[in-house]
Amino acid sequence: MEQNTQFFCIEEFFESIGVTSQKALERLPIDAWEKHVRKSTIFSSWQEMLNSAGEEYANNNFY
Template identity: 40%
Template sequence: MSDNLDGLINKLDTLANNAKELDGTHKIPATELFGKAFLSQHTNNHFASFDEFVSAGNFSEALFEDIPQKDLDHWVSQATDFNSWDEMLSAAGEEYVVRKLGF
């Protein structure tokens, strides 16, 4: 019983430490946020990288923030299982946090 309790305490400590690392504002590279597993899952294996996803939409990653929202939403709704860029970004953020917390 003590081993189980010790294991639980260790897992909770790890979770707490991981949560502290996520505290605050962070700049997360698109390649990390939209990793291969995320893109494969949400694009029916059509894109292996964020660069491929952006290029296929005829966008430039360097000027990504300048893309009109309606154009980005249209591409996301065509190429993914999301209805909008905000929906895709939110899902990627949630999955990133879950990964970083250690789940």
């Protein structure tokens, strides 16, 4: 998170947009979520962020 966003951890990232529970995440409009990702990370979409995290995890744990 620190390398690719303004945040120390994913919890801090969620809290910065007001997501403090699963219910709050479900209520958040996808457009607001995508805008937050573009504004506060190096990624152009949530999917790109997830893909990068998955690749990094695999590289660190399986190779």
